[in-house]
Amino acid sequence: MARRRAADGTTDLLPDRIPVFDHVFGTCRQVFARFGYREIRTPLFEDTSLYVRSIGEATDVVGKEMFTVNRGETSVTFRPEGTAGVVRAYLQANLDKIRPFQKLFYMGPMFRYERPQAGRQRQFDQIGVEALGSSSPLLDAEVIALAMQCLTAIGLANFTLAVNTLGEPGDRARFRDALRTYLQPFLLERCDDCRVRFDKNPLRMLDCKVKGCQPSNKSAPTMVDSLAESSRQRFSQTLGHLRALGVSYEIDANIVRGLDYYTHTVFEIRCTDVGARSAVCGGGRYDGLMRELDGPDLGAVGFAIGVAPVLVALEKQKHASTAPKDSDVAIFVVPVTDAERAACFLLTHELRAAGLSADTDYEERSLKALFKQADKRGVRFVLTLGPDEVAQQQVKVKDMAAGQESVVARADACAVLARRLAT
Numbered sequence: 399m400a401r402r403r404a405a406d407g408t409t410d411l412l413p414d415r416i417p418v419f420d421h422v423f424g425t426c427r428q429v430f431a432r433f434g435y436r437e438i439r440t441p442l443f444e445d446t447s448l449y450v451r452s453i454g455e456a457t458d459v460v461g462k463e464m465f466t467v468n469r470g471e472t473s474v475t476f477r478p479e480g481t482a483g484v485v486r487a488y489l490q491a492n493l494d495k496i497r498p499f500q501k502l503f504y505m506g507p508m509f510r511y512e513r514p515q516a517g518r519q520r521q522f523d524q525i526g527v528e529a530l531g532s533s534s535p536l537l538d539a540e541v542i543a544l545a546m547q548c549l550t551a552i553g554l555a556n557f558t559l560a561v562n563t564l565g566e567p568g569d570r571a572r573f574r575d576a577l578r579t580y581l582q583p584f585l586l587e588r589c590d591d592c593r594v595r596f597d598k599n600p601l602r603m604l605d606c607k608v609k610g611c612q613p614s615n616k617s618a619p620t621m622v623d624s625l626a627e628s629s630r631q632r633f634s635q636t637l638g639h640l641r642a643l644g645v646s647y648e649i650d651a652n653i654v655r656g657l658d659y660y661t662h663t664v665f666e667i668r669c670t671d672v673g674a675r676s677a678v679c680g681g682g683r684y685d686g687l688m689r690e691l692d693g694p695d696l697g698a699v700g701f702a703i704g705v706a707p708v709l710v711a712l713e714k715q716k717h718a719s720t721a722p723k724d725s726d727v728a729i730f731v732v733p734v735t736d737a738e739r740a741a742c743f744l745l746t747h748e749l750r751a752a753g754l755s756a757d758t759d760y761e762e763r764s765l766k767a768l769f770k771q772a773d774k775r776g777v778r779f780v781l782t783l784g785p786d787e788v789a790q791q792q793v794k795v796k797d798m799a800a801g802q803e804s805v806v807a808r809a810d811a812c813a814v815l816a817r818r819l820a821t
Contacts, residue, residue, distance in 0.1 A: 405520075406514055406520065407521065408519060408520060409519060417719070418709060418712070419523075419709075421552070421719040422705055422708060422709070423505055423525065425548070425552050426503075426505070426525050426551075426552070428551070429544065429547050429548045429551050430503045430527065430544075430548075433540070435501040435502060435503045435527055435529075436500075436501065436502060436503070437502070437503055437504065438484055438487060438502045438503070438504055439504065439506070440477070440483035440486075440504065442476055442477060442507065443477060444474065444475060444477060444482065444483050445473065445475075446464070446466050447473075448475075448486055449464060449482055451690060451691065452482040452485070452658075452659055452687055452691060453479070453482065453658060453659065454599070454658025454659070457599065457602070458591075458602070459478050459479070462511065463478060463510040463512060464476075464478050464509075464510070464511070465478075465511060465520075476508075476509035477508055477509065478510045479524070480506075480508065480524055480526045480528075480702060481526070481659070482659075482687075482691075484502060484504060484530075484700075485687055485688060485698070488502075488528075488530055489692070489693040493530075494688070494693055494694050494696060498530075498531035498694075498696060499530070499531035499532055500530045501529050502527065502528050503525070503526065503527045504524075504525075504527075505523070505526075506523065506524070507521055507522065507523055507524075508521075508522055508523070509521055518675065518706065518707070519706060522704065522705070523704075523706065524703065524704060525703040525705060526681075526700060526701060526703065527541060527700050527701060528698060528699075528700040529541055529698065529700060530696065530698045531696050531697070532698075533683075533696075533697030534697075535632055535635040535639060536639055537697075537699055538639070538683055538699050539636055539645070541681065541699050541700060541701055542559065542561070542663075542665055542681075542701075543643050543645055545667060545679050545681065545701045545703065546559065546645060546667065549678065549679065549708070552708065552712070553712065553715075553717045553718070553719060554669060554711055554715070554717075555715055556669055556670060556711075556715070557668060557678060557711075558648065558667070558668055559645065559648070559665060559667050560647065560648050560653055560665060560666050560667075560668060561636075561637070561640075561647050561648075561649055561650070561653070561663065561664070561665040562649060562651055562653040562654070562663075562664050563621060563622075563625065563629065563632075563633040563664065564601075564621060564654065564660055564661055564662060564664055564682075565621060565624065565625045565626065565633075565661070565662060566626060566628075566629055566662075567661065567686065569621070569624050569626055569629050570601075570624075570661075572624040573619070573624035574600055574601065576623065576624060577604075577618060577619060580619055581600060581603060581614070581618065582596075587610065587611075587614060588603070588608075588610075588611050588614070589608045589610065589611055591606065591608075592606050592611050599658070601654040603615070604618060604651075604654055605652060605653075605654050607674070621651060629662065632662060633662070633663070636662075647665075650666075653665065659687040659690070660683065661682075661685045661686055662682070662683040662685065663682050663683045663699065664680075664681070664682035664683075665680065665681060665701075666679065667679035669707070669708075669711045671711040671715055672707045673710070675707075676707075677704070678703060678708050678711060679703045679704065680701065681701025682701075683697065683698070684698050684699070726755075726757075726776075727757045727777060728756070728777065728819055729746075729749055729755065729756040729757075729778065729779045729780075729815060730756070730757055730768070730771075730772040730775070730780050730781070731746045731749070731757070731758040731780075731781045731783070732758070732759055732765060732768040732769070732772070732780060733765075733783055733784070734765055734782060734784030735784065736762065737785065737788075738783040738784060738787075738788055739758075739759070741783050741788055742758045742759070742781075743758055745758075745793070745808075745811065746758040749811070749812055749815065752813075752816060753816070754812065754816060768780075773798060777798055778797070778799065779795055779797060779798065779815060779818070779819075780795075780796045780798060781795055781796075781811070781815075782794040782795075782796070787805075787808075791808040792806065792808055793805070793806055793807075793808050793811045795811075795815070
């Protein structure tokens with residue numbers, strides 16, 4: 399019988415991989431703290447209607463990618479993205495009345511029914527921020543700079559920023575009409591998804607990854623052609639703030655993002671080391687979302703970093719954080735003969751109670767094999783108990799890095815090891 403495998407689109411996070419995840423999450427936490435963002439944790443699933451209203455019924459996420467569970471009259475969906483749940487929590491807690499301007503961040507798993515590939519899974523982790531309660535272009539620039547600083551601090555290289563604007567809803571409607579007029583003659587050449595998007599969401603046709611669809615996008619009208627003067631000025635202000643911060647960017651008229659709630663600034667951060675789908679971070683402004691969810695007409699902007707594509711890029715760039723970490727404990731307590739195993743077990747627990755990381759043997763291996771295991775695990779000190787050490791209430795200590803041995807009193811072992819590990 400074949401061994402059972404994890405469900406398609408999911409991966410097991412084994413102990414050797416945990417340190418790199420801790421590195422990414424911990425680094426982002428530190429950067430968020432410098433910018434004044436506080437953590438929020440929302441449920442893993444929400445009422446399905448929340449995502450239909452916020453993301454948009456015509457989007458691929460709602461139409462094809464959501465994991466939805468129906469029980470009687472209840473329909474819930476495992477979160478495909480983080481923004482809608484954060485805004486729902488903000489409104490439910492009446493933060494719009496108590497303290498409207500909030501800087502929040504979240505970390506955790508999301509769920510989408512996509513074709514699994516490198517850096518893309520059906521359960522995946524995102525790290526995101528939502529700055530709620532302001533429409534200032536300064537905040538757009540801050541959020542983009544924050545995303546860039548996070549990726550830099552993580553150690554990612556070879557990434558670039560691309561920005562665009564979707565303007566006001568009126569601008570978007572004009573652009574949608576112009577796009578349909580232009581794309582109509584090419585419909586027969588486009589993929590099935592594009593033909594569906596033509597009626598429901600033609601902007602998504604610009605973002606199609608099918609190679610046969612991309613040539614007809616090259617001469618398509620751009621959003622800039624449909625912008626009102628106020629929207630042009632706002633985009634110009636945002637770009638000016640980015641230049642003032644020293645943030646390099648390129649303008650990419652094909653960035654439309656896949657969710658309906660975006661307005662004005664949208665952006666992607668791309669890294670070619672990920673592969674064809676190179677985005678490691680995406681976001682933008684969504685000023686109409688609160689109003690759509692029966693809240694006040696307040697502005698908001700945010701982004702989400704995809705942890706999986708970041709890790710793919712870090713591994714290809716051979717970043718130090720992705721190297722396997724063999725050392726799991728600092729101290730390994732080993733017996734010379736079977737008679738000392740109980741004494742080793744007791745000493746190990748005393749070391750742990752003193753706040754030190756320690757382990758002992760549970761496989762009844764030979765002393766030679768235990769020293770090989772300690773070396774493989776990257777243990778700092780090996781403590782040996784034999785008949786003589788037990789009789790004389792002593793412990794033999796070997797510093798594995800220095801290759802030096804010493805003998806300490808059994809009663810002093812915890813204090814001596816604590817001092818040596820502190821240096």
